[in-house]
Amino acid sequence: MDEQTRKLLEECCQGCKMAVESFEQVKQFVRDTEFKKLIDEYTQKHRKLEEEAAAMLKESGSEEKSPGVMASTFSRVTTEVKLSINSDNTQVAKLLMDGCSMGIKTLGEKSNQYSSADKKAAALAQKIICAEEDLMKKLQKFL
Secondary structure, eight states, X not given: OOHHHHHHHHHHHHHHHXXXXXXXXXXXXXXXXXXXXXXXXHHHHHHHHHHHHHHHHHHTTOOOOOOOHHHHHHHHHHHHHHHHHOOSHHHHHHHHHHXXXXXXXXXXXXXXXXXXXXHHHHHHHHHHHHHHHHHHHHHGGGO
C-alpha cells in the first residue's frame, strides 16, 4: 500500500473512532427517544465505516491508529463542560453538528492532500463525508 492510501485510511479510522466516542459521550444527556435512535444509528454506521477502513489497512499489513490522546481528551472535556452548563437537545445537536463539520473539513482536506490514494480509500473517505453530511441534515430537527 502506498503512503498516501495508508495515511488517508488512518485518517478515516481516527475520524470514525472520534465520532463514536462523541456519540457515546453525549447519548447520556439525551432524553428524546427519537434523538437516541438517531445517535445509535450513526454510531453503528461509523463503527462499520471504521471497520471497513481498518480491514483495508490490515489487508496491506498496516495497523490502524487511535486518535491522538490530546485530541480525544480535549474533545471529551470540552463536551463535558458544555453539556454540564446546558444539556438540552439543542445543545447536543449543536455539538454533534460541530463534530460533523470538523470531520467533513478534515477528511475533505486529507482527501485533497492525499489525492493519489487508491480509489477504494478515496471512495471510503467520500462515504464517510456523506454520512457526516446526512447526519448534519437530520440533526437540524433537534435545534
